[in-house]
Amino acid sequence: MSEQNKDKFRSSAWFGPPDRDGFIHRSWMKNQGLPDHLFDGRPVIGICNTWSELTPCNAHFRELAEHVKRGVYEAGGFPLEFPVMSLGETLLRPTAMLFRNLVSMDVEESIRGNPVDGVVLLVGCDKTTPACVMGAASCDLPTIVLSGGPMLNGKFRGRDIGSGTDVWRFSEEVRCGQMSMCDFQDAESCMSRSHGHCMTMGTASTMACMVEALGIAMPANAAIPAADSRRYTLAHRVGSRIVDMVREDLRMSHILKREAFENAVRAVNAVGGSSNAVIHLLAIAGRVGVDFSLDDWDSLGRDIPCIANLMPSGRYLMEDFYYAGGLPSVLCELGDLINRDAMTVSGKTIGENVADAPCYNSDVIRPLDNPLVANSGIAVLRGNLCPDGAIIKPSAASPQLLRHTGRAVVFENIEDFHAHIDDPDLDIDENCVMVMKNCGPRGYPGMPEVGNMPLPTKVLRKGITDMVRISDARMSGTAYGTVVLHIAPESAVGGALALVETGDLIELDVPARSLDLRVPEEEIARRRASWQPPQPASNRGYLKLYVDHVLQANRGADFDFLVGASGAGVPRESH
DSSP, X not given: OOTTTTTTSTTHHHHSOSSHHHHHHHHHHGGGOOOGGGGSSOOEEEEEEOOOTTSGGGTTHHHHHHHHHXXXXXXXXXXXXXXXXXXXXTTOSSOGGGGXXXXXXXXXXXXXXXOOSEEEEEEOSTTHHHHHHHHHHHHTOOEEEEEOOBOOOEEETTEEEOTTHHHHHHHHHHHTTSSOHHHHHHHHHHHOOSSXXXXXXXXXXXXXXXXXXXXXXXXXXXXXXXXXXXXXXXXXXXXXXXXHHHHHTOOGGGTOSHHHHHHHHHHHHHTTOOTHHHHHHHHXXXXXXXXXXXXXXXXXXXXXXXXXXXXXXXXXXXXXXXXXXXXXXXXXXXXXXXXXXXXXXXXXXXXXXXXXXXXXXXXXXXXXXXXXXXXXSOEEEBSTTOTTOEEEOGGGSXXXXXXXXXXXXXXXXXXXXXXXXXXXXXXXXXXXXXXXXSOSTTTTTSOOBOOSOOOOHHHHTTTOOOOEEEESSBOOTTOOSSEEEOOSSOGGGTOGGGGOOTTOEEEEETTTTEEEEESOHHHHHHHHHHOOOOXXXXXXXXXXXXXXXXXXXXXTTOBTTTSSOOOOOXXXXXX
């Protein structure tokens, strides 16, 4: 044991002492064939792996971890891989969002309880990124996020198709008789043709952009396709860099400052990112004690144009985005709209990272003076229907519906919706406002991605492709439409949404940032007096913990007892 290094790092509390406890820690690790010199006081790097065959987006992470380990060893570190629960958006029921906070606890306690000095977070599918970042931020060790990368472009009958976005479109075409079931099934094998997460600017790609803009991922992290060898090159560089970060003591709290969150908002809006970014960024800010609110999203992003021509707002996919220059090119084009002095895990400022970043295709990444959509930032709405806020993604909405007053057609929950939406006797047309209740954090529970309600078949057959839809749910980042989401307070806790009845008039005015129920106050009061809360989903286990402690969407839907950080002080000895 080197006298110079044995007390230098956090892991030395485990591997350093020449006593009984040190013997136990070192000896049991050696049953894996680890040699003596790995315990000489070098930095121990935890590789937090969300690999799972049940999370297809992350199914290549075993190989990705091996490339991180090469970089760690090369830089003189000691890599140790550990698993945490994986959240697969495509398979996990009732919704992966229900378990985001659970995984954040898994990550936090795994880091704090083990002999690690720095961490690499292997993330990909939607909720694995915010969950791991939230947990790691609560510990505040040197940390780098490494995304798994998007799939290659889908290819179907001579054209590109995008995961999620084209699924929703094909499904509607089948329902209204424009696409055969045979063609629908053929497309199924053409969409996901490599490992990786959604190749649209859905939530997974948005999260990858978000962490790069926050400065906690290396430049180019967001867009390199999962199947591209350069993703493994990046993994090697990440492994090397995290060792240096430990030696520099460059912790998450040195990076996740107010200016980093401002950069993330502007970057997400510039790429036409998922509305889910709002709820996750609010939760991360809460973990590191940064004063950051729902209204900051509106004020910071209101004038940011969407310059990334990517599905679902545009036409291209993430593979094209990488070839065009990726997020560094977008941040370079934003110029002084980003805080260029914000520090990043590279050891340089974000301005230094993206200085003179080239753009190789100005139709994929547009110049500021020729955007895809001007003033496209995620809009925060207020009004008597959402006093604590709601959001809408204008770049994915129909412009003519951004100001709209219509008659409400109410569905009490997702089951009620499925039971009635295709009923030919349902009294609904394209001018109505579809309203769904009890799909918020507590109401579902877990706040599922059901806000982009499919349109009634009778409306689709008229050639209508969009209607105003309102709920306390979320929607997939791959989805599109004039969809108002994240209404707070939610209906399950007695928010105004719970009091809406079929036939009520609802007025949406996105330019004015308003959403109102046009019902007399005395009638609203009468309804409120007779309202009864729904029965909880469960009286035991994690569901009870979730329902009892989850915060509303405007506060990131984190648990009330997880707001703030606990650090990574060395716990008591276990023997």
